[in-house]
Amino acid sequence: MINNQFKHISVLLNESVNGLNIKSNGIYIDATFGMGGHSKLILSKLNNRGRLIAIDRDPNSIITSKKIINDNRFLIKNSSFSQLQKFIISEKLVGKINGILLDLGISSSQLDNSERGFSFMHDGPLDMRMNQTIGQSATEWLMKAKESDIAWVLKTYGEERFAKKIAKAIIYHNHCSLKKPITRTKQLAKLIEQVIPFKEKNKHPATRSFQAIRIYINNELEEISKLLKDSLNILAPHGRLSIISFHSLENKLINHFIQTHSRWSEFLIRLPLTDMELKTIHKPILKILGKIKPTVKEITENPRARSAIVHFAEIL
Ligand SMILES: C[S@@+](CC[C@H](N)C(=O)[O-])C[C@H]1O[C@@H](n2cnc3c(N)ncnc32)[C@H](O)[C@@H]1O
Incomplete structure (x- = not known):
């Protein structure tokens, strides 16, 4: 069932999209389309040579997208974002993506729809699949x-x-x-x-x-790990990641990924290196660009934002 009675207010909307530092002719990915709030803002910042590829694993989001976006710069796929790399390879876009936005978890339209079984506040079948x-x-x-x-x-x-x-x-x-x-x-x-x-x-x-x-x-943490790893291949030089997370497990995973890839291999501080270490040596490939939390005003207007954090990083 899809019903527009279920509203979703996009979290950290301007902050997360501004953090992508959008080039008007760039190619961007919204890997969690949801109800399209972030996608619409990204599209508004692109010129007629820019492109936006969106993904959502929920077929209802694809139906929503057809209703709210009619734009030949926009393409949406019904898929898990762990499969994004395959698609980017097939489109010959490896190393050409200027930014990836992730707004993790579920949308209010999924949470508030009792038929989806995500919420203990509404009685419905215990399903929980995106x-x-x-x-x-x-x-x-x-x-x-x-x-x-x-x-x-x-x-x-x-x-x-x-x-x-x-x-x-x-x-x-x-x-x-x-x-x-x-x-x-x-x-x-x-x-x-x-x-x-x-x-x-x-x-x-x-x-x-x-x-x-x-x-x-929904295999959520494995999905995120795979996308983060793949983003290192998919993104263009200076391509950006803007990731909105909602709980400590997501935060730990994202922080660990960004920190690991933004510094030299730890063992370089104790030379000489073993053959094994020489094989796995890595130099920084990401620049940490910081994090933003919602303002008190945003949290008052949208309590769902209270635990959100947007994390930014850029490929060197
Ligand atoms: C918080 S909502 C996104 C809301 C959206 N940014 C907006 O402004 O309307 C998260 C969306 O991501 C989708 N999603 C979550 N995990 C996913 C995954 N691994 N692959 C693809 N889509 C996923 C969910 O189905 C949901 O629609």
Whole structure:
């Protein structure tokens, strides 16, 4: 279902696009089209020789794009951004891309649509796939996963202290009780609420578990790692990365990537080098351009922006 009743306010819109330092005749990539807010702003800064390639793994975003953008400088693909490099190779654009924008996670239109199963605030099928036509839903995974795997996901991707307790309760509910298996968002949220012994201020007890399951179901961290690595081949000299992240796991991954590629191999500080080290030696290929957080005004107008950070880097 696609319904424009679900609105999305683009986060750090001007900051993230300004950070790309757009050349009006350049070629840019919006790897997370969503509802197209960032794409529209990028297009407004290009002349008739500029191009924008957009990607989204959610087929609904592609339908939205057809409704809101009719521009022959614009092309959109329904794909995961981990597959971007293949497309860029096929288009013979390797080393020619002037900037890549990533606005991670899900859009409000996905979160607020109960049929997508991302939110514990709305009751709906526990799905959580960004592309509902491929892969397993959260319900399917919870039905066949081992207790230790569920606990690992909740701990690793949700930093959930009560991961083991929650996993045990899910397995008991699905396989050992006479209750109906967990297939609805509210069912899971309620179960977690009953298991967690106390409430954090201003945070629903299911927040961390829902984040963890969503990250796992959509393979989110592997997707980001692959795109970051590929960006080093895809980008032109002085090409820029502008990446909006929303939680600490994304931040760690992005910071580590930018820092690793912006300095000499660490072992150079202790010469002489072994043959192995000589083979893997690398000099800086990225320049760190800093980070920006939303203003208080933006957070007041759009609470979804509260944990956002945009990270910038440039190919040397
Ligand atoms: C936060 S929204 C982007 C919002 C957009 N910048 C706007 O202004 O409307 C993130 C979008 O990225 C998509 N997405 C997330 N991970 C993706 C991936 N690995 N590959 C492709 N699209 C992805 C989601 O489906 C979602 O539509």
